[in-house]
Amino acid sequence: MKTFEEKWTAWVDGQLSGRELSEFEASLPDKAAAEGERAGALKLGELLKRELSARTLTNEEFFSHQLRESVARLRETPAGQARETRSIWWTIPRLLWTGGASLAVFLVFTVLVMREKNPAEESQYLTQILNARVDPVVSPNATFSIFKVKQDRVTVLWTEGLQSLPADYAAK
Amino acid sequence: MGRFPAFLISFIALTIGATSALRGAETVWSGLVIAENVAQPQPIPPELTRIEGSLKKFFGYNQFEVIGQSQKTLKTGQEDWLATSKFFGLHVDARGETEAGYVLNLKLYKEKELLLETDTKLSKRSPLVIKGPQVGGGQLLLVLVVQ
Numbered sequence: 001m002k003t004f005e006e007k008w009t010a011w012v013d014g015q016l017s018g019r020e021l022s023e024f025e026a027s028l029p030d031k032a033a034a035e036g037e038r039a040g041a042l043k044l045g046e047l048l049k050r051e052l053s054a055r056t057l058t059n060e061e062f063f064s065h066q067l068r069e070s071v072a073r074l075r076e077t078p079a080g081q082a083r084e085t086r087s088i089w090w091t092i093p094r095l096l097w098t099g100g101a102s103l104a105v106f107l108v109f110t111v112l113v114m115r116e117k118n119p120a121e122e123s124q125y126l127t128q129i130l131n132a133r134v135d136p137v138v139s140p141n142a143t144f145s146i147f148k149v150k151q152d153r154v155t156v157l158w159t160e161g162l163q164s165l166p167a168d169y170a171a172k
Numbered sequence: 173m174g175r176f177p178a179f180l181i182s183f184i185a186l187t188i189g190a191t192s193a194l195r196g197a198e199t200v201w202s203g204l205v206i207a208e209n210v211a212q213p214q215p216i217p218p219e220l221t222r223i224e225g226s227l228k229k230f231f232g233y234n235q236f237e238v239i240g241q242s243q244k245t246l247k248t249g250q251e252d253w254l255a256t257s258k259f260f261g262l263h264v265d266a267r268g269e270t271e272a273g274y275v276l277n278l279k280l281y282k283e284k285e286l287l288l289e290t291d292t293k294l295s296k297r298s299p300l301v302i303k304g305p306q307v308g309g310g311q312l313l314l315v316l317v318v319q
Contacts (some may be wrong), residue, residue, distance in 0.1 A: 011246045111186045112216060125272055125295050125297050125298060126295055126298040127273065127292060127293060127294050127295045127296075127298040127299070128292065128293040128295075129290060129291075129292050130275075130290075130291040130292055130293065131289070131290065131291050132288070132289070132290040132291075133289050134287065134288050134289075134290075135285075135286060135287070136285075138285070138287070139287075147230070149226045149229075150227060151226055152222065152225060152226040152299070153295075153297055153298040153299070154223050154226045154230075154298065154299050154300075154301055155292075155295075155299070155300050155301070155303040156230060156300075156301045156302075156303065157290060157292075157300070157301070157303065158303050159288065159302070159303050159304070159305075161306040162287065162288070162304065162306070163287075163305055164305060164306040164307075165259075165282070165305050165306065165307045165312075166307075166308060167307060167308025167309065167310075168259075168287055168308075169258075169259045169260070169282070169307045169308070169312075170206045170208075170237075170239060170307045170308055170310060170312075171239070171257065171258040171259065172239045172240065172257055172258060
């Protein structure tokens, strides 16, 4: 059993016929007002159909280009965000590279500094004679000379004028 | 902390520790040597092998015979010791250790008579040779080497 509203909608759309149509129209209290209302509804429907239908684009190439750019931007955004995230934290390869570079710089400076210091330090690592003395009464003419043999890094304290001794003194 | 940094720190600590331990256990060889020219020279004593070339070239002798020697392991750098032969005595008095070596006071005695005295900084890498008095046809040499 259809309600009045259902029958009214069907009548406005022209879908009632035969006995059902005559019975519905007979049930209307003011048929002329109902006809006017139906005509208004039909006009409104046509107006809406006409106005809300998709318009034909006159510059579709422009809109297509705009859309493609927007899509491309949307696709690029996640990668860009990822890049920004990565740049905040130092990755292990980046740390390794930085560490290696720092070490290389340190070594270069060390080598340069060592090269400058080498002449002085070489003598520091050779044995040094601070002083030497003999009994002036026993060996009044004794003299001292210091030699450094770089080949074996030997330091020699060379004395002259010491009292000579007989061969017996070579005994063990 | 990751495994690698922990391993690296341990390695460096052990290396430094081992180096310090090794530094405190060095031995000084001191010898009284008679250098002379003979027809059939004896082989050079092993303690002098490292400086054989310099000895022969510098002093012009072909035989080097050890007539007295002493080996002292230095722990504090304040030790003293004596290398003796029948007539000579070399007294070595260590008076401290530096980064490069040891500060030593050396005294050469002929029996009880002081012949020569010197103060030296003996480097760990650089042997010391002192030309002593002429003995017969040869020469007395005093040699100190950090082994």
